[in-house]
Amino acid sequence: MSIPAELKYTKEHEWLRIKGDVAVFGISDHAQEALGDIVFVEPPEVGRNFDAEESIGVVESVKAVSDVYAPVAGEITGINDALEGSPELVNSDPYGEGWIAKFRIAEGADLSELMDADAYQAYLEE
Amino acid sequence: MRFLPNTDSDRRAMLERIGIADMRDLFADIPADFHIKTGSLDIPPAKSEAAILRQFSKAADQNRHAGQSRCFLGAGTYHHFVPAVVDYVISRGEFLTAYTPYQPEISQGTLQALFEFQTMISRLTGMEIANASMYEAATAVAEAALMARRITRRSRVVLSRAVNPRYRAVTRNYLSRLDGEVAEVDVQGLATDIEALAAAVDNSTACVIVQYPDFYGSVTDLSPLRQACDATGALLVVAFGDATAFALINPPGHFGADIAVGSGQSLGIPMGFGGPHLGLFACKKKFLRQMPGRVCGLTEDTEGRRGFVLTLSTREQHIRRERATSNICTNQGLMCTAAATYMTLLGDAGLAKVAAHSAAALQRLIDGLPTQVQAATGPHYNETVLSFENTEIRNRFLESAEKHCIFGGIPLEQIEPEAETRHLLVATTEMIEAEDVAEYLQLLEGVI
Numbered sequence: 001m002s003i004p005a006e007l008k009y010t011k012e013h014e015w016l017r018i019k020g021d022v023a024v025f026g027i028s029d030h031a032q033e034a035l036g037d038i039v040f041v042e043p044p045e046v047g048r049n050f051d052a053e054e055s056i057g058v059v060e061s062v063k064a065v066s067d068v069y070a071p072v073a074g075e076i077t078g079i080n081d082a083l084e085g086s087p088e089l090v091n092s093d094p095y096g097e098g099w100i101a102k103f104r105i106a107e108g109a110d111l112s113e114l115m116d117a118d119a120y121q122a123y124l125e126e
Numbered sequence: 127m128r129f130l131p132n133t134d135s136d137r138r139a140m141l142e143r144i145g146i147a148d149m150r151d152l153f154a155d156i157p158a159d160f161h162i163k164t165g166s167l168d169i170p171p172a173k174s175e176a177a178i179l180r181q182f183s184k185a186a187d188q189n190r191h192a193g194q195s196r197c198f199l200g201a202g203t204y205h206h207f208v209p210a211v212v213d214y215v216i217s218r219g220e221f222l223t224a225y226t227p228y229q230p231e232i233s234q235g236t237l238q239a240l241f242e243f244q245t246m247i248s249r250l251t252g253m254e255i256a257n258a259s260m261y262e263a264a265t266a267v268a269e270a271a272l273m274a275r276r277i278t279r280r281s282r283v284v285l286s287r288a289v290n291p292r293y294r295a296v297t298r299n300y301l302s303r304l305d306g307e308v309a310e311v312d313v314q315g316l317a318t319d320i321e322a323l324a325a326a327v328d329n330s331t332a333c334v335i336v337q338y339p340d341f342y343g344s345v346t347d348l349s350p351l352r353q354a355c356d357a358t359g360a361l362l363v364v365a366f367g368d369a370t371a372f373a374l375i376n377p378p379g380h381f382g383a384d385i386a387v388g389s390g391q392s393l394g395i396p397m398g399f400g401g402p403h404l405g406l407f408a409c410k411k412k413f414l415r416q417m418p419g420r421v422c423g424l425t426e427d428t429e430g431r432r433g434f435v436l437t438l439s440t441r442e443q444h445i446r447r448e449r450a451t452s453n454i455c456t457n458q459g460l461m462c463t464a465a466a467t468y469m470t471l472l473g474d475a476g477l478a479k480v481a482a483h484s485a486a487a488l489q490r491l492i493d494g495l496p497t498q499v500q501a502a503t504g505p506h507y508n509e510t511v512l513s514f515e516n517t518e519i520r521n522r523f524l525e526s527a528e529k530h531c532i533f534g535g536i537p538l539e540q541i542e543p544e545a546e547t548r549h550l551l552v553a554t555t556e557m558i559e560a561e562d563v564a565e566y567l568q569l570l571e572g573v574i
Contacts, residue, residue: 042415060415065446 001124002029004095008111009120012053012069015095016114018105025071026099027059027090030124035061038090043079043101050074052110057100059090071114073106192397195531196562200509200553201341201541202263202290202367203400204392206480207557208468212394215467216460223459230435236459237434240422243466250372250469250477251386252379253408257419258436259462260405260454263389267293267335267365268300269407269418269452270385274333274361276416276451281306283333284326288318288340289365291542297335306332316502316511316549317344324354331360333385338364338378339371341542342502342551343488343509348381361385368392368553369406371507373474374481378408385409392555394468395461404461415441418452480556484508487554487563494567498574509553511538515574517547522573524550532566 003009008016013031017024032038042058050056050070057068079101082089090098105111115123132140141149153161173181197205215221220235230237240258247256260266271283283301285294287310294310301308311323318340327334334355339345348364355362364378366388372378378386390404391397409417415438423437443450472480488508492501500513512535514520520537527534535550554563 040415058415060441065441065449067449 001033002095003117003121003124005117007095008071008114008116009123010069010071010114011123012071014068014071016071018111021105021107022077022102023071023074023105024099024102026094027068028120029094031066032091032094032098035059035064035066037062038087041080041083041087041090041100043083044068044076046076046079048076049106050076052113059100060087068100072109072111074103074109075106076101076103078102190528190531190533192533192557195533196558196566197533198535198552198554198558198566199533200343200368201536201551202292202389202391203397203403204368204370204508204553204555205397205557206370206392206394206484206555208394208396209471211471212464212467216464221460221463230433234434236463237422237436239463239466240457240459241424241434242470243462244422246466246469247390247406247408250369250377251383251406251408252372252377253383253386254379254411255414255417255421256406256408257417257457258422259390259457259459259465260387260407260419261458262391262401262403262405263290263365263367263387264293264296264405265300265454266387266405266407267363268297269454270363270365270387271297271301271333271335272452273385273409273413273416273418274363275304275306277413278332278359278361280330280332280360282309282328282331283307283335284309284311284323284331284360286311286313286318286323286334286336286340288313288316288342288344289335289337290341290367293337293365313342316342317504318346320346320348320350324350327351327354327358327360329358331358333361333363335363335365338366338381339368339375339507339509341367342511343506343553344502345371345375345505345507348378348383352382355384363387368508370477370481370484370555372481373477374485375507384413390462390465393465394471395464402458402461404458404465414438416451419454419457481507483556484554484558487556487558487560488552490560490563491552491554491566494563496567496571496574499570508555509551512550512552514548514550519574520548520550523570526569526573527566530565530569532562532569534566534569 013028014025015028038059038061040060044056052070052072054070055067056070059066059068080099192205244256275281285308298308309326311326313319318336323334334351351362361384363385364383369390370392386408388406390406395404420436421438423435425433425435427433441451442455443453444455485508495501498515502511524534535552538545538549538551539547
């Protein structure tokens with residue numbers, strides 16, 4: 001299972017790639033494997049403001065529908081349009097072409113709950 | 127499912143096994159005051175099967191039903207003809223189940239019927255997709271309001287008072303535990319007030335719900351509502367009571383409805399003293415994932431053969447719990463098979479004939495009205511409101527009609543308590559012949 005070292009992770013199995021005050025996120029390799037074949041991704045609307053842990057999207061696989069939770073507070077600035085026609089990108093390339101959305105991190109947002117790769121690895125092993 | 131009661135020796139064996147002497151010991155926790163003493167109920171002695179049949183047949187013979195009368199009743203339930211083939215098909219063992227099948231490997235016939243039902247409902251309503259049905263029209267309207275709230279993330283619902291009062295009551299009930307306003311917009315002379323409705327739609331509105339043809343039978347151009355929705359981001363929900371209308375007039379899809387919901391009872395299902403009926407639910411394809419209920423899909427199996435499966439079940443309550451799109455986890459399987467059979471039998475041409483005949487019967491009635499009785503103005507399909515000078519004359523007519531085996535209409539206040547007591551809601555179908563209308567008019571002349 002892949003857990004890239006440069007990313008941050010949440011307990012809900014989302015990953016974030018943070019550059020300055022902008023972050024790209026998706027669901028982890030572990031999450032896509034647990035869900036199985038993904039058939040639909042409902043992204044958040046661009047411009048939507050959200051708090052940490054708020055449900056901001058839905059990932060639907062052949063066997064389950066799961067909410068995508070906001071890793072930290074922010075505002076959506078873009079979504080991955082490719083997922084509309086090819087939701088399976090989340091399975092084949094969860095950290096790359098399978099990204100879900102990007103957002104501007106809210107000022108003063110609490111990043112302390114995010115895990116690094118080692119902590120996420122340990123969390124998965126628990 | 128068979129009901130096989132336990133015999134006395136079965137019961138004795140079970141009590142012995144669990145170590146209890148008397149069945150009443152099982153209910154020992156319930157205070158004795160609440161026990162019914164053996165022999166204390168005044169129940170007559172058991173009757174033979176033949177005697178029961180005789181007694182109930184005698185009682186049933188006192189029913190006055192549409193089959194032995196001329197039925198001018200509507201208000202959401204219509205006396206259209208049901209070909210015998212419909213009953214034959216749904217009575218076959220392969221179809222005779224109220225449940226949607228979960229196992230495609232043994233349910234291809236039923237699933238194909240659902241798939242074709244969806245296709246035909248889409249075409250009839252002019253909408254992109256339809257689900258595999260709802261229980262009946264009122265809950266379908268309520269679900270449409272909930273769906274519009276999910277899609278728009280807004281909570282205000284604008285509801286026309288020309289929507290069937292029963293659909294409105296159920297919708298208000300569904301919404302009563304949620305935040306958000308339900309703004310009802312009054313009627314204009316017993317018809318939809320389209321301008322007032324359009325004006326009531328604002329930037330906080332999730333949807334506007336309008337009935338078409340409306341509860342009073344009026345057929346209104348919905349374009350101003352579409353424009354109001356486009357300007358504000360609200361959704362246009364179009365409800366209907368008699369689906370055969372769309373074989374004659376523009377369907378909801380023509381006006382760009384986002385969601386179309388209503389009754390499918392007219393499509394091969396008897397009135398049956400109020401049920402079981404059928405709810406229809408259709409919408410734009412982009413809203414598929416927010417649609418309640420289930421959808422049957424066409425696919426291929428591993429060997430490339432055509433197959434039908436249920437899709438979207440992952441959004442239902444048994445999997446998604448409190449985050450489910452709605453709490454409907456099934457459909458009206460048998461009734462939607464009946465509707466699919468009916469539509470297949472009639473085809474486009476047959477349905478168009480049903481609609482044309484239904485509308486023509488109403489026109490014939492309106493054309494022959496005495497001057498003392500007014501029909502509502504404006505276009506109608508097969509239903510309208512007749513207004514009498516006073517309650518007494520109206521009721522006299524109803525009594526006289528009843529004596530001649532004619533169900534003359536529904537006093538409006540029975541369903542809309544706020545209505546004046548001099549109106550009669552009247553509907554016609556292809557079952558009403560020219561001579562029935564003539565007799566109706568003759569009786570009308572007789573009481574005024």
